[in-house]
Amino acid sequence: MAVNNLSYLLIFTSILSGLVSTSPHAEEFNMDFVHGNGNISSVVSVTGGNSIQPGSYPFDLYLNNKKIDNLNVTFVKNKTGSAVYPCFSGDQLIQYGVNVPEAFTRQKCINVMSMFTDSKIDTDINTQKITLIIPQIHLINLPAGTVPQRLLDNGINAGFVNYNFNYSNNKYKGNNASTDNYSYLSLNNGVNLGAFRFRQNSNLTHSSLMGTHWTNIASWAETDIIPWRSRVLVGQAATSSEVFDSFQFRGAQMSSVEDMLPDSMRNYAPVVRGVANSNARVTIRQNGYLVYSTTVPPGPFAIHDVYPNRSGTLYVTVSESDGSEKHFEVPYASVANMLREGVWHYQITAGRYNDGNHGYSPDFIQSSFSRGTSYNVTPYGGVLIAENYRASVAGIGTALGSLGAVSIDGTYAQTNLASGDKKQGQSYRLLYSKSLNNLGTEFRVAGYRYSTSGYYDLSDAVQERRDWKKGYYESNYTDPNQVTNGTPTWAQENNTSVTSTSYANKKERMEVAINQSLGDYGSFYVNASQQRYWNSNAASRTVQLGYNGHWDKISYGVYWQSTKTRYNYSDNSVNVTLSIPFNFSDNTNSIIANTQLANSKQNGSSYNTGVSGTLLDDSRLSYGVSTGNGHGTSQNSSANLAYRSNIGNFSSSYSYSNDYQQASLSASGGVVLHSGGIALSQPLGNTFAIVKAKNASGTQVINSPGVVVNNSGYAIVSNVTAYRYNTISLSTDNLKAGLDIPQSSLQIVPSQGAIVRANFQTFYGLSLLIHSHLPNGGAPQIGANVYSEKGVNNGTVGTDGTVFVSGTSPGEQLTVKWGDTTAEQCYLIVPEDLSPMKAGQGYLELNATCQRTKG
Numbered sequence: 011m012a013v014n015n016l017s018y019l020l021i022f023t024s025i026l027s028g029l030v031s032t033s034p035h036a037e038e039f040n041m042d043f044v045h046g047n048g049n050i051s052s053v054v055s056v057t058g059g060n061s062i063q064p065g066s067y068p069f070d071l072y073l074n075n076k077k078i079d080n081l082n083v084t085f086v087k088n089k090t091g092s093a094v095y096p097c098f099s100g101d102q103l104i105q106y107g108v109n110v111p112e113a114f115t116r117q118k119c120i121n122v123m124s125m126f127t128d129s130k131i132d133t134d135i136n137t138q139k140i141t142l143i144i145p146q147i148h149l150i151n152l153p154a155g156t157v158p159q160r161l162l163d164n165g166i167n168a169g170f171v172n173y174n175f176n177y178s179n180n181k182y183k184g185n186n187a188s189t190d191n192y193s194y195l196s197l198n199n200g201v202n203l204g205a206f207r208f209r210q211n212s213n214l215t216h217s218s219l220m221g222t223h224w225t226n227i228a229s230w231a232e233t234d235i236i237p238w239r240s241r242v243l244v245g246q247a248a249t250s251s252e253v254f255d256s257f258q259f260r261g262a263q264m265s266s267v268e269d270m271l272p273d274s275m276r277n278y279a280p281v282v283r284g285v286a287n288s289n290a291r292v293t294i295r296q297n298g299y300l301v302y303s304t305t306v307p308p309g310p311f312a313i314h315d316v317y318p319n320r321s322g323t324l325y326v327t328v329s330e331s332d333g334s335e336k337h338f339e340v341p342y343a344s345v346a347n348m349l350r351e352g353v354w355h356y357q358i359t360a361g362r363y364n365d366g367n368h369g370y371s372p373d374f375i376q377s378s379f380s381r382g383t384s385y386n387v388t389p390y391g392g393v394l395i396a397e398n399y400r401a402s403v404a405g406i407g408t409a410l411g412s413l414g415a416v417s418i419d420g421t422y423a424q425t426n427l428a429s430g431d432k433k434q435g436q437s438y439r440l441l442y443s444k445s446l447n448n449l450g451t452e453f454r455v456a457g458y459r460y461s462t463s464g465y466y467d468l469s470d471a472v473q474e475r476r477d478w479k480k481g482y483y484e485s486n487y488t489d490p491n492q493v494t495n496g497t498p499t500w501a502q503e504n505n506t507s508v509t510s511t512s513y514a515n516k517k518e519r520m521e522v523a524i525n526q527s528l529g530d531y532g533s534f535y536v537n538a539s540q541q542r543y544w545n546s547n548a549a550s551r552t553v554q555l556g557y558n559g560h561w562d563k564i565s566y567g568v569y570w571q572s573t574k575t576r577y578n579y580s581d582n583s584v585n586v587t588l589s590i591p592f593n594f595s596d597n598t599n600s601i602i603a604n605t606q607l608a609n610s611k612q613n614g615s616s617y618n619t620g621v622s623g624t625l626l627d628d629s630r631l632s633y634g635v636s637t638g639n640g641h642g643t644s645q646n647s648s649a650n651l652a653y654r655s656n657i658g659n660f661s662s663s664y665s666y667s668n669d670y671q672q673a674s675l676s677a678s679g680g681v682v683l684h685s686g687g688i689a690l691s692q693p694l695g696n697t698f699a700i701v702k703a704k705n706a707s708g709t710q711v712i713n714s715p716g717v718v719v720n721n722s723g724y725a726i727v728s729n730v731t732a733y734r735y736n737t738i739s740l741s742t743d744n745l746k747a748g749l750d751i752p753q754s755s756l757q758i759v760p761s762q763g764a765i766v767r768a769n770f771q772t773f774y775g776l777s778l779l780i781h782s783h784l785p786n787g788g789a790p791q792i793g794a795n796v797y798s799e800k801g802v803n804n805g806t807v808g809t810d811g812t813v814f815v816s817g818t819s820p821g822e823q824l825t826v827k828w829g830d831t832t833a834e835q836c837y838l839i840v841p842e843d844l845s846p847m848k849a850g851q852g853y854l855e856l857n858a859t860c861q862r863t864k865g
Contacts, residue, residue, distance in 0.1 A: 064085050064086055064087055064094055065084070065085060066082045066083065066084045066085070067082065067083060067085070067135075067138070068080070068081070068082050068083075068138060068753065069081070069082075069083045069096075069133075069138050069139060069140045070137075070138060070139045070140070070757075071083070071106075071140050071142070072139065072140065072141040072142065073106055073107070073108075073141075073142050073144065074142070074143060074144065074146075074149075075141065077735070078106050078107075078156075078158070079106070079158060079161065080161075080735070080757040083096045083097075083098075083140060084096070084097055084119070085097070086119060088121070095121045095123070095131065096131065096133065096140055097118075097119035097120060097121060098119075098120055098122065099117065099118045099119070099120065100114050100115040100116055100117050100118075100120060101115075103120065103122070104150075105158045105159075105160070106158070107149050107150045107156070108144060108148060108149060108150070109148050109149060109150050110125070111125065122142060122144070126144060126145070126148050128145055129142065129143060129144045129145070129148070130142075130143040131143070138753075155272035155273035155275075155734075156272045157272070157733060157734065157735065157759055159236055159237075161759040162236060162733065162759055162760070162761050163758055163759055163760050163761065163764060163766050164204060164205045164760075164761050164764050165202060165760060165761070165764030165765040165766045165767070166202070166684060166685070166700070166765055166766070166767050167202060167203050167204065167684075167685070168201075168202055168682060168683060168684040168685075168700070168765045169199075169200065169201040169202070169682075169683045169684075170199070170200050170680055170681060170682045170683065170694055170765070171197060171198075171199050171680065171681045172197070172198040172199070172200075172679075172680045172693060172694045173195065173196065173197055173198075173677070173678060173679060173680070173681075174194075174195070174196040174303075174304075174676075174677075174678040174693070175193070175194070175195045175196075175675075175676065175677045175678065176193070176194045176195075176291070176303055176304060176305055176674065176675075176676045177191070177192070177193045177194075177674060177675045177676075178191070178192050178193075178291060178305065178672060178673065178674035178675075179191050179672065179673045179674070180192070180331075180333075180670065180671075180672050181670060181671040181672070182333060182669070182670050183668070183669055183670060183671075184669060189218065190217060190218050190219050191216070191217070191218045192215075192216070192217050192218075192291075193214075193215065193216040193217075194213065194214075194215050194303045195213060195214040195215075196211075196212075196213045196302075196303070197210075197211070197212050197213065197214075198210075198211050198694075199211075199212075200763070202763065202764065202765050205233050205234060205761070206231060206232075206233045207231065207232050207233065207762075207763040208230075208231045209228075209229070209230055209231070209232075209245075209763075210226070210228070210229040210230075211226075211227040211228045211229075212224065212225060212226045212227055213225050213227065213300060213303075215300070225299070225300070225366075227246075227299050227301075227366070228245065228246035228247065228258075229245050229246055230243055230244060230245025230246055230247055231243070231244050231245055232244070232245075232763070234267065234270075234761055234762060236270070236761070239266055239267055239270045239271070240264060240265065240266055240267060241264070241265060241266075241267050241762070242262075242263070242264050243262065243263045243264075243265075244261075244262045244263075245260065246258065246259070246260045246364060247259065247263060249263070249357065249359050249376060250265065250357050250378070252347055252355060252357075252378065252380060252390065253347075253378035253380065253390055253391065253392040253403055253405070253419075254376065254378065254392055254394055254401070254403060254421075254467075254468075255467050255468070255469065257363060257365060257468060257469055258363075258364050258365050258366065259359060259361045259362060259363060259364050259374070260361050260362050260364040261359065261360050261361010261362060262359070262360055262361060263357065263358065263359040263360075263361075264357070264358050265355075265356065265357035265358070265359075266354065266355045266356050266357070267762070268355065269732055269733055269762065270733050271353065273734075275350055275353055282294060282302075282312070282313040282324060282326055282340055283310070283311070283312050283313075283554075283556075283569075284310070284311055284326065284328055284336070284338070284571075285309065285310050285311070285569055285583075285585040285587070285606070285608065286306050286307070286308055286309065286311060286328055286330065287308060287330055287334075287606070287608050287613075287616045287618060287638070287640055288308050288330045288331040288332065288618065288638070288640070288646060288648060288665055289305060289306070289307055289308065289331050289648050289650065289663045289664075289665045289672060289674065290305070290306055290308075290328050290329055290330045290331065291303065291304070291305050291306075291328075291329040291674075292304055292305075292306055292311065292313065292326065292327070292328055292329075293326075293327045293329070294313075294324050294325065294326050294327075295324070295325045295327075296324050296325065299366045301324075304676070305661070305663060305674045305676055307622070307634050307636070307648070307650045307663065308604075308606060308618040308620065308636050308638065308648065309587060309604055309606050309618070310567065310569065310585070310587055310606075324339065324340040325337070325339055326338050326339070326340060330613070330640070331646065331648070331665040331670060331672045332640055332646070332667070332669060332670050333670070334612070334613045334640070335613075336581065336583065336610065336612070336613065337573060337575075337579065337581070338552055338554075338571060338573045338581075339539070339550070339552045339573070340537075340552075347380060347388060347390055347405065347407040347417040347419075347441065348382070348386075348388050348407040348408075348409065348415050348417065349380060349381065349382030349388045349407075350382045351382045351383060351384055351386075352382060353381070353382045354379070354380065354381040354382070355378075355379070355380045355381075355390075356377075356378065356379045356380075357376075357377065357378050358375075358376075358377045359374075359375070359376045359377075360374070360375040360376075361373070361374065362374070363396070363468065363472055365469070365472075367476070369472075369475075369476035370472055370475040370476050371472070372396045372397035372398065372399065372471075372472065373396065373397055374394065374395065374396035374397070374399075374468070375394075375395050375396075376392065376393070376394040376395075377392055377393055378390070378391070378392030378403075379391065379392065380407075385408075386408055386409035387406060387407070387408050388406065388407040388408070388417075389404075389405070389406050390404075390405050390406070390407065390417075390419070391403055391404040391405065394468065396468060396471075398425065398426035398471065398475070399423070399424070399425050399426070399466075399468060399471045400423065400424045401421055401422065401423040401424075401467075401468070402421070402422055403419055403420065403421040403422075404419060404420060405417055405418055405419020405420065405439070406418060406419070407441075413444070415442070415443050415444070416440065416441065416442045416443075417439075417440075417441045418438070418439070418440055419438070419439050420436060420437070420438050420439075421436065421437045421438075421439075421465070421467075422434070422435075422436055423435060423436075423437070423465055423466060423467070423471075425464075425466040425471045425474075427471075427474055427475075427478075427513075428474060428475040428478035429478065433464040433465075433466060434464050434465075435461060435462035435463060435464030435465030435466070436461070436462050436465055437459060437460070437461035437462070437465045437467070438459065438460050438461075439457070439458070439459040440457065440458045440459075441456070441457045442456045442457070443456070456521065456522050456523075457519070457520065457521040457522075458518070458519070458520050458521075459516075459518060459519045460517070460518045461515070461516055461517060461518070461544075463515075463517075463544045463545075465515070466515050467516065470513075470515045470516060473513075474513045474515070477513065479509075481511075482509050482510065482511055483509065483510050483511070483512070483513050484507050484508070484509050485507060485508050485509075485510075486506070486507045506577070508577065510545070510546075512545040513545065514543035514544060514545050514546040514548070514576075515543065515544050515545075516541065516542075516543060516544070517542045517543050517544045518541075518542050519539070519540065519541045519542070520538075520539065520540050521538070521539045522536065522537070522538045522539075523535075523536070523537050523538075524536040524537075528559075531559060532557060532558050532559025532560060533557070533558055533559075534555070534556060534557040534558070535554075535555075535556050536553075536554070536555055537552070537553070537554040538551075538552065538553045538554070539551070539552050541576075543576065546576070548576040548577070548578070549574070549576060550574060550575050550576045551572070551573070551574045552571070552572070552573050552574075553571065553572045553573075554569070554570070554571050555569070555570045555571075556568065556569045556570070557569075563590075563591050564588070564589065564590050564591075565588075565589045566586075566587060566588045566589070567585075567586070567587045568584070568585070568586050568587075569584070569585040569586075569587070570582075570583070570584045570585075571583050571584075580611070581610060581611050581612045582610070582611045583608065583609065583610035583611065583612075583613075584608070584609050585606060585607070585608045586606070586607045586608075587604070587605070587606050588604070588605045588606075589602055589603070589604050589605075590602065590603045590604075591603075599623065599624045599625055599626075599629055600623055600624055600629075601621065601622075601623040602621070602622050602623060603619075603620075603621050604618075604619065604620055604621070604622060604636070605617075605618070605619040606618045606619070606638075613640065614640065615640075616638060616639060616640035617638050617639065618636050618637070618638030619636060619637065619638060620634055620635050620636025620637065620638075620648075621634065621635055621636075622634035622635075622650075628654075628715035628716055629715070630653060630654045630655065630715060630716045631651075631652070631653050631654075632650075632651075632652045632653075632654075633649075633650065633651050633652070634648075634649070634650040634651075635647075635648070635649045635650075636648050636649075639667075644667050644668040644669055645667060645668075646665060646666065646667035646669075646670075647665070647666055647667070648663060648664060648665040648666070649663065649664050650662070650663045651663075654692065654715060654716045655692075655716055656690075656691075656692075656716055656717055656718050656720065656725070657679060657690035657691065657692075658677060658678060658679025658680075658690060658691070658692060658693075659676075659677070659678050659679060659692060659693065660676070660677050661675075661676045661677075662674065662675050662676070678692075678693045679691060679692055679693055680692065680693060680694035680698075680726065680728065682694070682698075682700065682726055682765070684700055684765070684767075686700075686702065686722065686723075686724055687722055687724070689720065689722070689724050689725075689726055690726075691717075691726030691728055692716065692717065692726070692728045693728060694726070694728050694729070695728055695729030695730070696732075696762070696763055697729070697730050697731070697732045697760050697761075697762060697763055697764055697765075697766075698726060698727060698728050698729055698730060698765060698766075699726070699727040699730050699736070699738055699758060699760070699765070699766045699767070699768050700724060700725075700726060700727075700765060700766070700767045700768070701719065701724060701725040701726070701727060701738060701740070701767075701768050701770065702723060702724055702767055702768065702769045702770065703719050703723055703724075703725070703740060703751065703770040703772050704723040704772050704774070705723060705749060705772055705774035706719045706723060706740065706745075706749060706751065706770070706772050706774075707719050707720060707721045707722075707723065708746065709740050709741060709742075709745065709749075709751075710740070710741040711725050711727060711738070711739070711740060711741075712739040712740065712741050713739070714727050714728070719740070727768075730758065730760055730766070731760075732760055732761060732762040732763070732764070733759065733760075733761065733762070734759065735757055735758075735759055736757065736758050736759070736760070737755055737756070737757050738755070738756050738757075738758060738768040739754055739755040739756075740754045740755075740770060741754075742754050746849070747846070747847040747848055747849045747850070747851060748774055748775055748776060748777065748817075748846075748847045749772060749773070749774050750772065750773040750774075750777060750816035750817060751770055751771075751772050751773075752771060752773070753770070753771065754770070756768045756769075756770065772817070773804070773816040773817025774817055775816070775817045775818050775819050776816075776817075776818045776819065776820070776840065776844060776847060776854060777814075777815070777816040777817075777818075777847065777852065777853040777854065778813075778814070778815050778816075778818060778840065778853060778854050778855075778856065779812070779813075779814050779853050779854070779855045779856075780812070780813040780814075780815065780838060780855075780856055780857075780858050781810070781811060781812055781855075781856070781857045781858070782807070782811040782812070782813055782826070782838055782857075782858050782859070782860045783811050783857075783858075783859060783860065784811075784836060784859070784860055784862075785859060785860075785861065785862060789807075789810055789811030790807045790811050790813075790826045790828065790836060790860055791807065791828035791834075792807055792808065792809055793806060793807060793828070794806070794807040794826050794827060794828035795807075795826070795827055795828070796813055796815055796824050796825070796826050796838075797824065797825040797826075797827065798815075798817070798818065798822065798824060799822055799823055799824075804816070804817065804818070804824065805824075807826060807828070811860070813826070813838070814853070816853075818840050819840065820840055820841065820842045820843070820844050821839070821840060821841075821842045822839075822840045823837055823838070823839050823840075823864065823865055824837065824838040824839075824840065825837055826838060826860055836860035836861055836862055837860065837861045837862075837863070837864055837865060838858050838859075838860050838861075839858070839861070839865050841856065841858075844856075
């Protein structure tokens with residue numbers, strides 16, 4: 011095949027280059043050593059600079075030193091036969107941004123240097139790289155990072171299950187002795203058929219206190235319409251927050267896809283940060299759904315893999331081993347609504363409001379549109395029509411030069427209340443973002459929204475009807491200050507209610523998020539939000555302040571958080587952390603000593619100190635031991651162990667004190683069903699790749715820690731980036747004896763949600779350096795192709811009949827061809843009695859006669 015043929019051509023060329031003089035005087039190479047007109051012409055071609063012969067070979071393609079493609083390039087001779095050049099079609103060059111003259115647009119094989127005499131082509135067969143140097147005057151101004159649509163791969167037909175399981179056993183001692191077993195299983199399932207994606211997310215929770223609950227979070231099907239830069243979705247999903255506030259629905263949606271834009275043309279899931287005082291369970295809820303649950307060790311934690319439904323507040327609960335809890339909110343909203351000139355976003359959604367809670371759920375239709383125009387101005391707007399509700403919005407986003415960017419919009423809404431009243435009002439929103447690079451400040455977003463008393467957004471309008479109870483409003487909520495019959499609040503859905511004669515719709519909201527770099531002195535961040543309501547003096551507020559610094563290899567931090575809910579729960583906490591690494595060698599494994607001090611208004615003071623580290627290659631095994639105590643509790647100790655393997659991630663923890671005992675187990679990973687069988691993997695992303703490398707079991711996948719090719723010849727790269735170049739590479743440092751992987755790196759460009767197969771051609775068997783000769787004493791023609799019994803091009807004849815082949819078997823018959831007639835071919839038979847190859851042995855060397863007839 012072309013891939014293998016090029017590999018052997020490289021070997022042949024390097025051998026020949028040692029014989030050919032680098033002097034400009036061609037006669038210094040003695041052609042008397044070469045016999046036959048065909049051999050002489052082949053050598054002359056190489057010595058004249060045509061080191062690649064006509065044919066099709068895989069190459070990385072660069073335009074003015076920027077990578078633009080990876081493809082099989084066809085090389086042909088020019089009209090005089092004096093040179094070989096790569097040819098490209100007119101359509102191909104236009105996609106690359108080349109301004110092709112009209113006379114060339116329909117041609118299938120263009121010599122770029124003939125089309126533009128001031129251009130240049132550099133072909134490097136050693137790195138399989140072609141660089142086109144074309145003056146800017148001949149180029150169309152394409153955005154940086156543009157990927158040709160023809161490269162997008164919708165992947166193969168396959169299915170998968172992505173799971174995250176967590177189990178904990180909690181035993182509380184003393185007067186209120188109790189035992190609770192808690193299990194959480196999250197499933198993200200999918201099936202791909204062509205360009206169509208079918209997805210289903212659900213979770214199962216079990217508690218010995220609250221029983222078993224199964225929740226179907228969302229089910230949907232989607233497909234891309236690439237030429238329109240759009241996606242169609244049917245099922246359960248969420249609307250965007252660019253124009254209206256986001257909400258979940260069940261129905262149909264068609265929208266533009268920002269990810270399809272080049273990197274230079276597109277513009278967040280939040281990172282949930284906090285501090286645990288012990289082995290703690292962190293649960294995150296949004297819109298009534300449990301969207302994340304995990305166990306974390308003592309110390310600061312940062313959860314990067316939460317997948318919320320666009321914007322909307324995340325409600326975080328940290329449940330400590332001793333039963334105490336901390337609660338805080340993470341506001342999640344978009345930045346200033348700005349688009350580049352010419353870029354447009356739209357969304358059309360129709361269906362039923364579906365936020366995971368029971369009660370009134372109106373039908374609706376919503377549309378929104380925004381477009382970047384000249385002068386850095388982005389107008390946007392939308393219309394929302396639902397049962398008992400109407401709203402429209404108009405706004406504008408603009409750049410303020412050195413002052414940053416701002417968007418301002420106004421929304422008008424009419425609402426029919428359950429009480430029989432009809433309300434109308436306005437809401438005004440201001441969003442601001444600014445990056446002060448010279449000061450190291452990232453002012454991510456500052457937002458302010460003010461609404462008149464008659465304004466309801468759709469979520470308020472829905473909740474107003476749900477809370478209406480024949481003349482008064484009853485709102486249910488979970489009170490962290492209240493524990494019923496010893497049941498912790500995380501195990502209760504609603505344990506308290508409040509009544510009122512008027513509904514408290516939103517009045518004003520402020521949000522600020524700032525990151526400030528202090529250079530060598532560390533960095534600090536501020537996250538703050540506050541929400542006020544009409545007809546109520548209550549307000550909800552969350553403020554987070556943090557500082558992180560380091561001295562040499564020692565790192566330290568201070569974290570302060572203040573939380574207050576509209577239902578009078580409040581907490582203030584401060585945490586101090588210190589981390590000291592101890593590396594006794596230059597390997598990647600580490601040992602770190604950690605200390606943490608904490609004080610909370612609700613939970614008192616505590617401290618924790620311990621040691622953590624990593625072991626094995628790629629730091630796949632991690633561990634930790636710690637000890638500490640909390641306010642009102644005795645000394646406690648804990649241990650953690652986690653392992654990241656080829657088939658999943660596994661962890662366990664144990665905590666003990668005189669007051670309680672806790673043990674937990676966690677497992678996460680993926681199960682992929684495809685035409686090659688079933689493969690287990692690490693946790694899967696939305697878009698992933700299946701590596702196929704036959705007979706390459708044990709071979710590592712580079713930049714994917716813990717991932718190796720399994721015994722069936724497959725490996726799963728659990729996360730690749732949609733609409734972007736992704737390089738999949740196999741490590742060839744320690745290949746098993748007899749295995750040859752001619753091309754160890756492949757590039758893929760998957761579409762969103764695709765399961766892409768990366769097929770690596772492998773040769774497993776004997777690698778042979780054969781010194782061949784014909785029965786008459788001559789040698790097969792230089793440059794002749796060598797084919798295996800399966801018809802695979804497995805080598806190229808070098809000088810004096812030298813042939814290198816791999817993946818052969820004892821007794822196999824190889825065909826050597828340098829023409830189409832029987833007189834232009836012969837047959838090499840691999841001896842039956844060859845010894846198996848040993849580890850570290852590159853090849854076996856032998857002499858063989860190339861027979862004129864088959865054996």
